[in-house]
Amino acid sequence: FVYVAFVIDAFARRIVGWRVSRVAKAEFVLDALDQALHQRHPFEGGRLICHSDRGSQYVSIRYTERLAEAGIEPSVGGVGDSYDNALAETVIGLFKTEVIHRRGPWRSFEAVEFATLEWVHWFNERRLLEPIGNIPPAEAETNYYAELETPAVAA
Template sequence: MRDLKVRIQEVHTSNYRVYRARKVWRELNRQGHAVARCTVERLMRELGITGAVRGKKVITTLPGGQVERAPDRLERDFVAKAPNRCWVADFTHVTTWAGVVYIVFVVETFSRRIVGWSAATVKATVFVLDAVEMAIWPRDRDQRPVGSGELIHHSDAGSQYTSFRLAEHLDAAGIAASIGPVGDAYDNALMESTIGLFKTELIKPRRPWKTLSEVELATAEYVDWYNHRRLHGEIGHVPPAEYEATYYTELTNPQVTTTT
């Protein structure tokens, strides 16, 4: 039992101290430690270990109306059957000693993977473009390019997402822009969930933040953990990168079934 307590502490500490009993239990079983969930819950109580608790959403987006908006191509249907079919985007803010830092994320709806992000001290279209470019580049590098007309980029009606410059950039990349309705609390729920986790698991526990550079470095480390190690219940309690890798493996090596 003592060894199990040590293992629980290691799992909790190596995952930003955010895992509650369910995820600690899942990770232990992934590592080959067969243990009951109730046992993990009891030992975590004895150790005084608790996970992160989500807070309330803070609105940082103001509607933009300077150009004609793209249509809502999703209508709350965020289910994708393959990678590079639907990306969702939004941004949040972090208060630092040097001022406010804005962070934008692009998330792959198929795997929940954060495929692009960027940070800046000004809510300008350029930092949204940087996140989109980050999302596109590795797909080309890994020879899994975004097919023209296959991918939708969905966001809210903020001015950064309704700008002509972003619309032009998406069109040049063969990506269809999609803008959700104004004032719909349920639109882009996946993106709201991702940002909520980011704030709960990284930003709040490490306050106060000092500079843009400090936030950028911590975000880069968090995104790497989020994509390659964090367990996501919506995709079978595996990390997003593993989920995508499994998809491509099965795509190139399909299971052959025979009938007798």
């Protein structure tokens, strides 16, 4: 049995941090969060919100302290309300359907970890997502930043 944590940037629905663990403790979600922070380098003074469910890892003192250290505002969903965390629930559902159930039974923890690495890369670089214009998350971000760099042309 394994546990998987994903940190998803809601803007382009890109997975920016993830971890697979044999135990559901705060350490593995902290590792996923740290991976996301390392990848994104959020700027000081920006308003960043981390929404999660009420899992013990996400409401632990260590996790909430780490959010505070990084200047991130925690937001925890309601008890038993999957709509509160719909983006994460969707990504986890896709992962389970496309990786865990389709490729199992699994022979090792490392096999699940490697399959997760492959899937996250595919999800970010190739998966077409309707809410962002039927393009992959990485392309949506690239397009956004290209627009920021393009000077406005006077009409």
